Amino acid sequence: MSEDKPTMRGIHVSKSFGDGTGRTTPLRDVTLELHRGQLAVLMGPSGSGKSTLLAILSGLLEPDAGQVLVMDDGVERNIWNMTRAEREDYRLRQAGFIFQGYNLFPSLTARQQLEIVLRWGVGTPVREARKRADEILSLLGLGNKGHMFPAQMSGGEKQRVAIGRALIKNPKFCFADEPTSALDWAYGEQVIELLRAAAHERGATILVVSHDNRILPYVDVSYHLNEGRLVMDEATTGSHAGIEAESWRSTP
Amino acid sequence: MGYALQTLFHERQRYLPGVLAVAFSGVLIALQCGLLIGLFSITSLPIDHTRADLWVGSPQVLSVDLGRPVPEKFLSRLASIPGVEPPEFYNQAFANWTKPNGGSDLCMVVGSRLEEDALGAVSELTPELREKLTEPNGIIIDESELDRLGVKGVGDTAEINKQKVRIVGLVKDVKSLAGPYVFCSLETSRNLIAIVLPKHHSTYILAKCKNPADVERIASELRELYPDDMSVFTSEKFSIRSRMHWLTKTKAGVALGYAALLGLLVGMVVTSQTLYAATMASAREYAILLALGIPRWRVSWAVLVQSFWVGLFGIVVSIPTSFALGELASLGGIKVRLPEWLLGGTAIITLGMAVLSGLWALRSVRQIEPVNLLR
Numbered sequence: 001m002s003e004d005k006p007t008m009r010g011i012h013v014s015k016s017f018g019d020g021t022g023r024t025t026p027l028r029d030v031t032l033e034l035h036r037g038q039l040a041v042l043m044g045p046s047g048s049g050k051s052t053l054l055a056i057l058s059g060l061l062e063p064d065a066g067q068v069l070v071m072d073d074g075v076e077r078n079i080w081n082m083t084r085a086e087r088e089d090y091r092l093r094q095a096g097f098i099f100q101g102y103n104l105f106p107s108l109t110a111r112q113q114l115e116i117v118l119r120w121g122v123g124t125p126v127r128e129a130r131k132r133a134d135e136i137l138s139l140l141g142l143g144n145k146g147h148m149f150p151a152q153m154s155g156g157e158k159q160r161v162a163i164g165r166a167l168i169k170n171p172k173f174c175f176a177d178e179p180t181s182a183l184d185w186a187y188g189e190q191v192i193e194l195l196r197a198a199a200h201e202r203g204a205t206i207l208v209v210s211h212d213n214r215i216l217p218y219v220d221v222s223y224h225l226n227e228g229r230l231v232m233d234e235a236t237t238g239s240h241a242g243i244e245a246e247s248w249r250s251t252p
Numbered sequence: 253m254g255y256a257l258q259t260l261f262h263e264r265q266r267y268l269p270g271v272l273a274v275a276f277s278g279v280l281i282a283l284q285c286g287l288l289i290g291l292f293s294i295t296s297l298p299i300d301h302t303r304a305d306l307w308v309g310s311p312q313v314l315s316v317d318l319g320r321p322v323p324e325k326f327l328s329r330l331a332s333i334p335g336v337e338p339p340e341f342y343n344q345a346f347a348n349w350t351k352p353n354g355g356s357d358l359c360m361v362v363g364s365r366l367e368e369d370a371l372g373a374v375s376e377l378t379p380e381l382r383e384k385l386t387e388p389n390g391i392i393i394d395e396s397e398l399d400r401l402g403v404k405g406v407g408d409t410a411e412i413n414k415q416k417v418r419i420v421g422l423v424k425d426v427k428s429l430a431g432p433y434v435f436c437s438l439e440t441s442r443n444l445i446a447i448v449l450p451k452h453h454s455t456y457i458l459a460k461c462k463n464p465a466d467v468e469r470i471a472s473e474l475r476e477l478y479p480d481d482m483s484v485f486t487s488e489k490f491s492i493r494s495r496m497h498w499l500t501k502t503k504a505g506v507a508l509g510y511a512a513l514l515g516l517l518v519g520m521v522v523t524s525q526t527l528y529a530a531t532m533a534s535a536r537e538y539a540i541l542l543a544l545g546i547p548r549w550r551v552s553w554a555v556l557v558q559s560f561w562v563g564l565f566g567i568v569v570s571i572p573t574s575f576a577l578g579e580l581a582s583l584g585g586i587k588v589r590l591p592e593w594l595l596g597g598t599a600i601i602t603l604g605m606a607v608l609s610g611l612w613a614l615r616s617v618r619q620i621e622p623v624n625l626l627r
Contacts, residue, residue: 051626060543060623092545099625103536107262108255116255121546149262169544177626 005071006033007172007205010057013066015049026052027063028228034207036172039199041208041215044225050209051177053225057207058095058175059087070094070173092121096166096204098195100178102158104150110137110161111146114168121169136164140194156187163194167202174198176208185214192218256557260565266533267562270526270609274566275573277519278602282574283581284512285594290587292498294429296491297374298344298362301426304371304458305467306330307490308339308474313483314501315494317360317430319344321453322482329478330459335466339459340365342372343441345448346431350411351402358431359401361412363441371458376423377435385437389444390420396585397432398422412444427585429498519602520609523562527613531555535620543622552617559610563603570602571595 015027026049034040042050055061057068059079067078072090079087104113114133118124124132137146140160150158159179166174176195180188192208192215199206199220208215216222222233260267293300298316299307308330310320330339343363350356364372366382373382381392391412393401403410409418412434426433434444442449449455461467467486474484485493498504531538538551574595578588 055623055626058543060626088545088547090545091543095543095545097540097543097622097625099536099540101536103540103625105259105534105537107259112255112258117541117544117546120541120550121544165540166544 005035007036007071008034008057008207009067009069010053011067011069013053013056013063013068015052015056015061015063025228027056027225030066030225030228030230032223032230032232034205036205037199037203038220039196039206039208039218041210041219041222042225043210043213043222046211048225049228050211050225053230054175054177054207054209058097058173059091092169094172096169096171096174098159098162098166098174098176098179100182102150102155102162102182104158104161104165106150109147109149110142110153110157110164113150113161114164117165117168132168133164136168137161140164154187155183156190159183159187159191160194163191163198167198167204170202172204174204174206176206178210178212179208180210180212180215188212188214256554257561260558260561263530266530267526267558270523270530270559270562270606271565271569273519273522273526274563274602274606275569276522277516277605278567278570278598279573279577280515280519281512281601282570282590282595282598283577283588284508284515285598286574286578286588286590287581287586288499288504288508289495289589289591289594291429291504292495293587293589294427295498296494297426297428297433298372299487299491299494301374301376302364302372302458302487303460304342304487305461305464306336306339306459306471306474307485307487308457308459309455309483309485311481311483315497316456316490317344317346317494318497319455321449321455322457324452324454324457326478326482327457329474329482330457333470333473335462335470337460337462339457340371341438341454342456342458343438343445343449344455345445347413347434347445349401349431349434350414352408352410353402355402357401359412359434360428360431361434361436361441361444363436363438363444366437371460372456374423374426374435376426381421381423384420385435385440387418387420389415389417389440390436391417391440392421392423392435393419393432394426394428395422395424396427401432413447415444417444427587516601516605520605520612523559523566523606523609524612527555527559527562527610528616530558531613531616532619535616536625538617539620539622539625542620543625548617551620552614555613555617556607556610559606559613560603562609563606566606567599567602570598574598 010030010032013027013030016023016025018024044050056063062080068080069076069078111133114136115129118129134146137143142160180191195206196218198204224231224233310322313319327339330336345361347359347361348356349359364370366373366385384390406419406421409416461470471484471486574590578590581588
């Protein structure tokens, strides 16, 4: 399920916002490791800096201090030593994102929401992009819904399309910010199971930010962030380890 | 390009203001220019509605209605050129019209031969009307000018340059710009504008070429032979020259051009705002694409392609609208001409404006930051 060598390391990461009396420091000297094939969750009270840490680890927000080291084609690199273009290229090759709102283009079909990532990102020809999009949609239980627009889909279906968009590049890393909070738990459970399968079957390193305790049984490791400090919760590591990940063919 | 078009169709209400703004600009430009062209085509009417190929007049004559007398002996200059059919005289000059009940106005006396093969008689003068013009001091005017000239119809009399004239017939759709056209015979015109036309002079000498293909060559030949004391034009070039003179010398062209430019600016602002708003409405979706590493220029390109389609649809709406409004104007007696080159030029300008609007709307793309999705 996970190998020993970490795929991502955040080392002494710190971040502050604002000045003077308005200054806040959501991250104080945070260090963590993530591994291949691992589903990790980052929890904490509202405003505790979970999303800030996610943004820094995923290359979207620069820290004030610290390093974010990633394994990139066998070489460990600090993403915050890269140029903006290199970071963009790294995200294109390695990173997938899922956000709380589905953020699907209202005028594109489910299939096109996935195609566009390949066609615009790496210039994949339309036929191949369509084929891969259909494959991913089938794995997500949306094989017969590729032609549908977001307005015609349920919340759970939309989030699954968003997951498909995140994973169609077969990224090594996937960052999810509150992926279940906009959904009924029935759908939310499906989403977490899909992410877990993506980690275990595809070997992705997945970091989920959530305040939803119900997902804890599904994750391999959980971290807790409070007042800028990060603590790994030993008790939840691999509590679902004995349970085989469900196939991607979840019920619609 | 497929996604851009699909988005435009799917969210057509969002993009409709932009399309209408482009259409508005296109219609404004086309109609303004069409009005100008229609308006100033009136000034070249004596050229466009007659049969002459060559117009010989005073040196550097600017427009057909501004000719000064040339000696009648110049006729032999044309007659001596092989390939030129027998030339003839033609007179045109402003004159003073005195109304029967007092008051006066400006008019444009146009005198020509009246025979069937006459080069200077406008096509609206039917053989019957030309027959009537053989009456000494008989004149024909456009029926829409009756009120302006203070007369009621055929048979009425008035004075031109203090000479009594009688209306022997009426024509239609022969409007003028400065003063109403007054058609008459060559002899009558000599009487009426004697004050500006010395003896043995005429305003122009007209000729037709046996072979239409020789017109340009013969005109050049005459210009070379007689460079100083007369000007020689083909009818086509003289028509353009006359119209362009009025277009550039009067402020009407400037005023309408200014209005067209304002219309273009308004169109650009609305189109740009439409595209800006549409892009920002999808800012989160674009932000995800940027988070996924898709280059920002790719998103910018999508916005530009959208602006192109908005422009194209705007043009498609503007063309029939321009024609419809032009027809409406003609019902009110206003001539609007929409030649193909004008419509093509308008399409290019409005499409360019739409794409420029897209470039301006790109400031929206610059504002999209993936990290904002996490806040």
